Amino acid sequence: MSAPVRHRIPEATVARLPVYLRSLFQVAEAKTATISSERLAELAGVNAAKVRKDLSFLGSYGTRGVGYDVEYLLFQISRELGLTQDWPVVIVGLGNLGLALAKYGGFEARGFKIVALVDAHPGKVGQEVGDLVVRHVDELSPIVAAERIAIGIIATPSSSAQDVADRLVAAGVTSILNFAPARLDVPDQVSVRKVDLSTELQILSFYQQRQGAMVAPPRPGLEGAAEEVALA
Amino acid sequence: MSAPVRHRIPEATVARLPVYLRSLFQVAEAKTATISSERLAELAGVNAAKVRKDLSFLGSYGTRGVGYDVEYLLFQISRELGLTQDWPVVIVGLGNLGLALAKYGGFEARGFKIVALVDAHPGKVGQEVGDLVVRHVDELSPIVAAERIAIGIIATPSSSAQDVADRLVAAGVTSILNFAPARLDVPDQVSVRKVDLSTELQILSFYQQRQGAMVAPPRPGLEGAAEEVALA
DNA sequence: GCATGTGAATAGATTCACAGCG
């Protein structure tokens, strides 16, 4: 059931697998049966050697002289990412952002299903959002257990983020996506990823400031290399 | 008026400066005058040697045997990030996510000011959000010019993302924060950073699937890509 | 012939460990 685990897959590679997955979905819609590393690289915005090396960590799924079978590769990457099942997710915090996430339909298509909404504020509890009713954060444990939730999204103010993380962990959640601009202290077995909008803007600001009219774009993490900047 | 640029600052370091900044604001509120790399590392969730090396790229702002002056360091990092001024920002796309971002008050405090909202949908145009009125995307150029906007946030469905990016670039925007799950093709001078919620969840799914055993919380600031957003 | 798969080379980031200085 679980993936082969031929090698230990590098973190940087794991972070790119979802990008390849998306590109492959596009290609699959166009009824293309096979794809070369060159073409996939172009769609994903990376370099072809990187694509080949990344895919080689999953196994030898390509055919020399031909390329990769799109459907087969889609399946292999999905399996590697654990997306052959749907993961139940809880959103904690239903302010502007939490609500936007709750209403966003794009997760379902990608292997995730929002199954519970939780907030600490009495005014929020009981509210209906889509086909879910917001429940109180004190009920987190039974909800997580009942719905077999493994992934939690924190969309609260940062002042409550650590408390919420503690509750999620206590309830048995082992993966957390944190939108609050706060560092979370969690046990080693728990994975945390952070999305911080202000941080992203500040990084853009850095590169923006350095260019006035010169050079040097940053790079979101994909290709490209920063050029040198002349001294002021 | 721009920073000293003693060395070229590594990308990984740039991505951590906002984290240090936030930690320093906390510390400053507590009226602490100086801070050691050890303590700052703890607050930022990184290792102390990394803090020292990162800060050393900005200059020698610490005092041996003592630590760093909090206020001074705050200023230096802010300056390096270009946050001594407020950047005017436009949000394109006012679906659930765009609206949530528009209503989110956290940017102002961090050096950014949302000065314009733009959408292509007639139903959206004219709507009031906070103290702004949504304007039509066709007016982008004059708006960008009038407000001296350098940073644009794309919160549209991915099908429009490239078109919006082209318009932003044509209007003179040189930094883009992209929430749409699409790769953007832009000129070299333009910086793009991408925030992709589904990708983040998929990365969590990978580690979740490899349960119990090792943990490997991926890095927050750099790579990432894949899906996200926008709503209709 | 042609595109994969992969060792080897290079580049970049992190960590170590200690010299240097207040």
Added chain:
DNA sequence: CGCTGTGAATCTATTCACATGC
């Protein structure tokens, strides 16, 4: 003496270049 600043060592990631095998 304590903590910064930094070369050196290590680890991770990227890119090159070509042998391999369809």
